[in-house]
Amino acid sequence: MEEWILNTIIRGLALGTPLVWAALGEVYAERSGVVNLGVEGMMVLGAFAAFAVAQSTGHPYLGLLLAAGAGAGAAMLHAVLVISLRANQYVSGLALTMFGLGLSALLGRRWEGLPLLTTLPEISLLTYGGLALGALLWFILYHTRWGIILRSAGEAPAAVDSLGVNVFLVRYLAVAFGGALAGVGGGLLSVAYRPSWTEGVTVGLGWIAISIAIFASWDPLRAVAGAFLFGALFHLSFRLQTWVAPEPLQMMPFAFTILVLALASARRRVGVQGAPEALGLPYIRGER
Amino acid sequence: MAPTRDPADGAGPLLRVEEITKQFPGVLANDHVTVDVRAGEVHALLGENGAGKTTLVKILYGIHQPDAGRILLRGRPVRIRSPHDALQHGVGMVPQHFLLVRRHTVAENVSLGLAGTPALFPTREVGRRLAALAERYGLGVDPRAPVWSLSISEQQRVEILKALLRGAEILILDEPTSVLTPQEAEALFGVLRRMKTEGHAVIFITHKLDEVKAVADRITVLRRGRVVDTVPASSADRRTLARMMVGRDVEFRPVRTPGVRDGDALLVEDLWASSDRGLDALRGVSLAVRRGEIVGVAGVAGNGQTELVEVITGLRRASRGSVYVLGRAVTNTNARAVLEAGAAHIPEERMRTGIVGTMSVAENLVLRRYRYPPFSRGALLDQAAIGEFAQRMIRDYGIATPGPRVPARALSGGNVQRLILARELSGDPGLIVAAHPTSGLDISATEQIHSLLLARREAGAGILLVSEDLDEVLALSDRIAVLYEGAVMGLVAASEADREHLGLMMTGQRA
């Protein structure tokens, strides 16, 4: 029995690690008011970059570093389109996902199926790092001046702008940061969790990360909890396969996300933590 | 015109705007405006709509740039390019629509981007500073309270504190009491007096004479973009001020046959309604429009006119009271029910609400009646009938358009309004609610619309005309009602009304 619980915790931490990084990144991006549905694309590009670098240099941590760069770079595509060109944020994110999946498949062709020689353990420094990052990001968000600026950019960009703070810069930085973290999350998949590369290795985990960000109500600590919880749930769904079909359990994060959104709106008081008010809307000066 | 010199004039003014001129498409908002504001004074800017008060103040706050003229702070010319610039120069503004993050606490809002606050736990330090300021100015507010939980007057205080904490010496308030109860307004005046003694200069925009007498030291009256005069508040009397605000032109009023018929086109009884902000916008408004008469509703914008029109036309809920259109009760129904009762609505925002810009002229002409024959037969639209109707309307109303299929947004403002009038008047409505029908239009369009409305009056329709243009109201109406703070100050026959009297009512004096 204890072994069972221990196992679940370990598996939870293992899968939760890449998720935690990606989800935290999305939390920060969305807190600034920009929705980035391209997490899947950024993660898979990160996964590829990490694998390729780790395989060729033998340094997995270096791989993760470059994965962060890849994610941030991809995120900038999205950022330019939606912040400066004011394109539809949701569609741009989808385009990023498609692009990321396709590009990583293309570039990763010759790396397919190769075993990675130097890997990271499933529960590595980055697992603890993820936890620590969650706490740090939480602290920054609620108890520092940058956190106030970030949150305000997502709630009332007009107020921020009127006080002389550059809303666009804040959003660019937040989106790039989110991309970097998503890249690391993807890198952790291909270098630690399941050291290998195949196309589409992220198998929808990017969407899970977005869901986690939403039903954590955009709170970093809750996102950490959500990520590890999901990892555990995912493991359980296979464990319990002989008694319960896995799919209903796997469906749950998605159903929960809708539930959370519906409840947040049903209790439509501003005091209750819901989505940042300006989320998804491009900021146009002079328009209220 | 040069401002009257106050004999007690000591040191030079803290702020001076000199010959400020600002042109917008079609309107000269500020015309060589020169005003000075001294430290330790409360300076009121008084004027009607379109007088140029808000534009001037937006220039001071860096939202607009003047076309000509300059701004001098302590005798030195400055360029104010943005609100941030303005704050750097010590000019702070409390806007009508607060720029606060409702979800955050007072301290978080005030410390947003504030230089000199610690990086970690900034709200503690800011909370201390806020407490000190609150003491000094009487602006009590809990720094840890979330903004959404505060009353409007408390939120306003947060805006004031934001500006003060950033070193504002000059504080601009744009119609600050429009959202306050009388008691809260009194409290605000107390704060302003304290600020005076601390050496700040306060500029506030208002159209309410009571306020001006209660708290201002000097008053500058603006009319049609020009400064009429600057007078000390103590020596100004209401009549004079009202006259300065609305002017004393002799207008030509067309001789009109009394055309009132039997029956009410519109009956409004004890109407109460809230504004978008949740305050009372209408407080027990009652009026009637008989068939064959035009009732004009005058008043400065923001006194409930918009809400009145919206409630009558089914676009806003009334919390109390009733509305009858041509005898039918339509209170709290919807736009369609009001339409079917026989009312036409010429909306205030013609481009935003009145037309669908991307759809064709013809489609816009049937925007409200597309579902009735002959435009619809069953589930299908009768394109031929629509086309023929469109051709007829274009001809009859002189809508200048290359054709009926052109998208409506290609039309000029005047022609859009002709389109809307064609649409609304062609159904032979018994009641016409016209909100600012000629705002922004040239003379010929305005005259055409006036004659169309008068023709309808002859034909027996009742017309409720809401307009900021006192000339228009005087020229067209049989009776005039003045709205002030959501209540009808008085209802007078046009033949007996004069501008001064109306001006007084518009600024808060009962008839």
Next chain:
Amino acid sequence: MPPWSWLLAVSVLAIVVALALAGIIFWSYGVSPLRAYGIIIRGTLNARALPEVGRNMIPLLLAGVGLVLAFRALFWNIGAEGQILLGATAATWVALFSPVPGIWKLPVMFAAGFLGGAVWGLIPAVLKLRFAVNEVISTLMMNYIALYLVSWLVHGPWKGPEMRGFAFTDAFPAAAQLPMIPGTRIHWPTLLIGVVLAVGVAFLLRRTRAGFEIRVQGENADAARYAGIDPARTLLLVMLVAGGAAGLAGVGEVAGIHRRLLDPNQISLGFGYAAIIVAWLARGSPVAVLLTSLFLGIVFASGDVMRVALQMPARTTDVFNGLILFCLIGSERLLFWRVRWAPGGRAPAAESEAPEQARGISGGDG
């Protein structure tokens, strides 16, 4: 609306830019872009391969028409993928588990598929109306819920014979299989339905009262209120048709191509997402979808060519898809705005009014 010629020019420009960017990527991969495009064009537009383009076009056409309608009403339906799956599921039930007699099987399958997709599309619509739930997120989530639903059915209660580790249901009876154009995989009844639907939706929008209301509601919600239009009614109608259309696509896939219900990733190879591009490119015209679905059908078919002739993974088509979509939405500014960039990184000052499209989505106000 800007003139058609301008719309066309900008759209073509966007596609050209996208293809050029993709070309750069090919070049960095070591393949000459011109050679690559040449091979792709020859590989997809020859007599043998064209039918595959046709095969791809069918679900894209159906889902695309539905999405055009949804987008006209400003309902950002990203859930076509899930609606396709639900349509496929409903049709499978009729084919395998219902007592419907032989000759009626196909018509009932289509009807059931339409309903299945419609229900799946109406749920997010109701969530938006009642709870102001952002429809992009809800439709997206519904895609995944649908995916797991089908996976469960195929691995569980509806499991048929297993083969090489892939799970699927029993094969459909002959009466539940759609006829094809001989020698191809074009199940022409579905294609026909698609064409009729395209024309039908165009007719709906242009000529009917409901269509008028949908257009007004989508173009100007304020004016719609003023005109007495009920936003709930229009939205529900729109999602009924859009979801149903995608559902029909699902029916076509299982009854026409696979003849059974498969693991979900095999059924809709991303048609639901590609249909978004189809609809966006069609700039709101249901009839234009006939062209744009053909174009995307070619893009899809190019995947096979790339795999065989260029040794590139089939998923490379997603690079095209992504880039085209990027360029399309990036080019919107050319259509609707005249931008003046102010120095100093401040917000660009825009002159004309922005249509709802360029504005992003709010959860409640729309």
